[in-house]
Amino acid sequence: MKASIYVTLKEGVLDPQGEAVKKSLHLLGYDNVDEVRMGKYIEIWLQGSDPKKTVRELEEMSDKLLANPVIEKFRVELEGE
Amino acid sequence: MRELSYQEMGLPEEEYEQIKTIMGREPNYLELGMWAVMWSEHCGYKNSRPLLKQFPTEGPQVIQGPGENAGVVDIGDGQALVFKIESHNHPSAIEPYQGAATGVGGIVRDIFTMGARPIALLNSLRFGELDDPQVRELFAGVVAGIAGYGNCLGIPTVAGEVYFHPSYKGNPLVNAMCVGLVNIDEIALAVASEAGSPIMMVGAKTGRDGIHGATFASEELSESSREKRPSVQVGDPFMEKLLIEACLELIQEDLVAGMQDLGAAGLTSSIAETAGKKGMGVEIDVLRVPRREKGMTPYEVMISESQERMLIVPRQGKEQRIKEIFAKWGLDATVIGQVTDSGMFRVFEGERLAGEVPVESLTGGCPVYTRVGEEPPYYREYRSFNPDSLPPYSYQKALEELLGTPSIASKRWVYTQYDYQVMTNTAVVPGDGDAAVLRVKGTAKGVAMTTDGNSRLVYLDPYQGGKLAVCEAARNLACVGARPLALTNCLNFGSPEKPHIYWQMKNAIRGMAEAARVLDTPVVSGNVSLYNETAAGAIYPTPVIGMVGLINDIEHRCDMGFKQEGDIIVMLGRRRDELGGSEYLYRCHGVESGAVPVADLDEEKRLIELLLELIREGVLCSCHDISDGGLAVALAESALKGQKGFEIQVTDNGRPLDGILFSEAPGRVVVSFKDNQMIAVKEKAGQYGIGIQVLGEVKGEDMVLKCAKKEVIRLSLEQAGKIWGEAIECCMK
Numbered sequence: 045m046k047a048s049i050y051v052t053l054k055e056g057v058l059d060p061q062g063e064a065v066k067k068s069l070h071l072l073g074y075d076n077v078d079e080v081r082m083g084k085y086i087e088i089w090l091q092g093s094d095p096k097k098t099v100r101e102l103e104e105m106s107d108k109l110l111a112n113p114v115i116e117k118f119r120v121e122l123e124g125e
Numbered sequence: 126m127r128e129l130s131y132q133e134m135g136l137p138e139e140e141y142e143q144i145k146t147i148m149g150r151e152p153n154y155l156e157l158g159m160w161a162v163m164w165s166e167h168c169g170y171k172n173s174r175p176l177l178k179q180f181p182t183e184g185p186q187v188i189q190g191p192g193e194n195a196g197v198v199d200i201g202d203g204q205a206l207v208f209k210i211e212s213h214n215h216p217s218a219i220e221p222y223q224g225a226a227t228g229v230g231g232i233v234r235d236i237f238t239m240g241a242r243p244i245a246l247l248n249s250l251r252f253g254e255l256d257d258p259q260v261r262e263l264f265a266g267v268v269a270g271i272a273g274y275g276n277c278l279g280i281p282t283v284a285g286e287v288y289f290h291p292s293y294k295g296n297p298l299v300n301a302m303c304v305g306l307v308n309i310d311e312i313a314l315a316v317a318s319e320a321g322s323p324i325m326m327v328g329a330k331t332g333r334d335g336i337h338g339a340t341f342a343s344e345e346l347s348e349s350s351r352e353k354r355p356s357v358q359v360g361d362p363f364m365e366k367l368l369i370e371a372c373l374e375l376i377q378e379d380l381v382a383g384m385q386d387l388g389a390a391g392l393t394s395s396i397a398e399t400a401g402k403k404g405m406g407v408e409i410d411v412l413r414v415p416r417r418e419k420g421m422t423p424y425e426v427m428i429s430e431s432q433e434r435m436l437i438v439p440r441q442g443k444e445q446r447i448k449e450i451f452a453k454w455g456l457d458a459t460v461i462g463q464v465t466d467s468g469m470f471r472v473f474e475g476e477r478l479a480g481e482v483p484v485e486s487l488t489g490g491c492p493v494y495t496r497v498g499e500e501p502p503y504y505r506e507y508r509s510f511n512p513d514s515l516p517p518y519s520y521q522k523a524l525e526e527l528l529g530t531p532s533i534a535s536k537r538w539v540y541t542q543y544d545y546q547v548m549t550n551t552a553v554v555p556g557d558g559d560a561a562v563l564r565v566k567g568t569a570k571g572v573a574m575t576t577d578g579n580s581r582l583v584y585l586d587p588y589q590g591g592k593l594a595v596c597e598a599a600r601n602l603a604c605v606g607a608r609p610l611a612l613t614n615c616l617n618f619g620s621p622e623k624p625h626i627y628w629q630m631k632n633a634i635r636g637m638a639e640a641a642r643v644l645d646t647p648v649v650s651g652n653v654s655l656y657n658e659t660a661a662g663a664i665y666p667t668p669v670i671g672m673v674g675l676i677n678d679i680e681h682r683c684d685m686g687f688k689q690e691g692d693i694i695v696m697l698g699r700r701r702d703e704l705g706g707s708e709y710l711y712r713c714h715g716v717e718s719g720a721v722p723v724a725d726l727d728e729e730k731r732l733i734e735l736l737l738e739l740i741r742e743g744v745l746c747s748c749h750d751i752s753d754g755g756l757a758v759a760l761a762e763s764a765l766k767g768q769k770g771f772e773i774q775v776t777d778n779g780r781p782l783d784g785i786l787f788s789e790a791p792g793r794v795v796v797s798f799k800d801n802q803m804i805a806v807k808e809k810a811g812q813y814g815i816g817i818q819v820l821g822e823v824k825g826e827d828m829v830l831k832c833a834k835k836e837v838i839r840l841s842l843e844q845a846g847k848i849w850g851e852a853i854e855c856c857m858k
Binding site: 055056057058059060063064112114115 | 219220223329332333334357358359360361363364417418431432
């Protein structure tokens with residue numbers, strides 16, 4: 045199975061990287077850009093027969109390692125689901 | 126966001142009553158929030174103020190003592206050092222990387238707010254033991270956070286200390302110190318001005334970051350701290366760099382009447398402290414505060430702790446020029462209100478008056494508690510413990526174990542993450558000497574700096590331990606050839622409401638004050654961090670000393686490494702075999718006990734003068750103070766730094782050798798020099814009334830310690846280097 049995990053900053057947490065990208069987009073002339081929030085996208089290939097259990101496992105991985113739950117949130121998607 | 130009650134904001138009932146009396150009515154939610162943050166321990170020093178009064182704060186070298194953003198000491202030629210240490214313990218426990226990073230950001234702002242260019246960063250860190258994966262995560266995160274922020278700013282992180290002890294598990298200590306350089310005629314103070322002056326805000330936009338940071342810092346850490354987590358602040362070092370450059374330019378052009386950074390308690394605190402100083406009032410409109418998030422209430426805007434923001438009160442008519450300078454650096458400066466002569470702090474939301482509080486009571490009216498401490502039962506018990514009752518332990522094994530103890534082992538894993546050479550002024554880098562030395566470009570001068578604090582000694586005997594912390598810092602500076610000038614301190618303790626903790630605090634402060642007075646190193650700035658407790662109990666009482674010193678000619682400096690085969694090695698200072706509170710007792714016998722060695726302040730002062738003279742005259746080849754791990758570890762560190770072995774003879778003095786080898790008693794240093802200097806050293810030591818023990822010589826590639834011609838310890842440089850050099854790396858793999 046292939047899983048996709050999206051890790052993004054929680055609402056309200058300052059995103060200096062996003063701010064820098066927004067500024068650069070403005071410099072390139074894209075004045076219509078209001079806000080940029082950066083995050084990361086992780087692909088994981090793994091074994092498993094029970095999708096529910098696998099999602100739970102992936103959420104655990106995200107909580108423990110892939111995301112920093114203090115400032116980030118995540119969303120898990122299992123392909124073909 | 127759910128509204129908190131006054132208790133949840135950390136205000137006890139009697140204080141709430143007092144607030145009602147001052148206001149003549151019930152405060153509304155915004156006002157209550159303002160009171161709560163300003164009357165927290167963090168801002169109001171309500172438990173520590175009476176104790177802090179004991180510190181000496183004056184001296185001919187002091188230009189600015191406590192009460193400003195940072196202390197200032199004269200270093201001659203019209204120049205001064207501006208410095209301060211501050212804690213960021215609780216935020217780092219919650220989010221180690223950002224907590225430590227924003228701790229660095231905060232202390233740097235304190236320095237450039239005074240008009241000084243930050244030239245160096247230091248830190249003092251405490252964690253639980255490294256065999257715990259959670260501790261390793263905290264340790265790695267904190268170090269990375271300090272590195273990430275400091276390196277981006279281009280300010281070298283030049284010195285620090287790290288200790289590991291179970292009492293810090295779950296409540297690490299992250300104390301950051303910054304040193305800045307300023308021309309005396311350009312020092313800026315946070316004083317605002319006459320009525321009618323506009324108040325400007327510049328830097329990052331305001332979000333909901335760190336709401337309740339200051340009240341949170343004054344609470345014990347518990348499981349429910351997790352719920353308060355959304356308040357984590359995130360640092361933006363690039364924004365800070367722009368602020369440094371822009372603000373220093375404003376000061377150079379003499380455009381500001383008052384400047385204040387926004388730290389704990391955000392706008393509330395910085396405005397109150399700027400306006401409150403001269404009995405002025407202030408009016409601001411929260412709608413004019415640039416925001417990052419939608420729907421923020423006046424309450425949230427007023428107590429937000431978003432980082433990288435500054436408050437500026439321009440000189441009359443200079444507003445436009447200030448805006449131009451900020452625009453040049455890509456920053457927006459916004460007028461958010463003005464100074465008044467009403468004595469009231471009025472917060473408007475557009476036309477609506479959202480709250481008003483008398484400024485004077487907000488800052489100066491904070492209640493002060495003089496508590497009665499109580500001597501804990503452990504004190505007498507530990508003091509009467511006699512280490513001679515312990516079974517013998519192999520000296521060889523003891524040295525190897527001590528060298529491999531993370532608290533003593535090389536901190537290379539830590540400092541290699543820091544850029545300690547940026548600005549190209551660092552002359553003694555981390556790991557090379559007892560303190561960092563930086564050159565002051567354009568002069569022959571050097572400045573030295575260090576952070577020190579051994580909490581086990583303070584725990585066992587707060588009064589003696591407090592004295593020892595100051596002594597060690599001063600001795601470390603003398604070991605690199607610098608005259609100690611003044612100190613800053615960060616007082617990390619548990620809850621002052623507990624009589625035993627208050628007793629620790631009271632006595633540690635008394636000891637520090639006494640040592641600072643005798644050694645002529647006044648306290649010019651500092652910070653108090655209380656309530657450092659978890660469910661498992663309080664941390665060891667940890668007062669941390671940050672001290673700066675001056676070398677008139679930087680060529681006359683010294684490091685700790687042995688230089689040449691055949692050089693004589695001696696110990697300067699009295700032979701003392703006391704083992705109380707030593708790392709040796711802890712590591713090798715599992716005992717944290719014993720009478721803490723007493724510091725002889727007068728002797729310490731004479732030793733400092735002796736070292737300064739010997740280094741100035743170029744007599745010494747190496748100099749290293751005896752502290753954690755005792756004489757044996759000091760010798761090993763000098764050997765490892767210089768990659769030269771030694772052969773030493775010690776006498777048994779009628780008791781086991783562990784005393785001479787591992788005692789951490791103060792007032793002693795290991796020095797080496799050319800053999801033809803023997804007479805000079807003896808003569809000078811005699812003049813200053815300092816004892817001298819000839820130990821042996823620099824020799825070969827092994828560390829050899831003998832007693833009565835019999836080898837007691839033999840350890841090759843390679844082996845010792847492996848144990849000492851890789852201990853922390855191994856844990857962190």
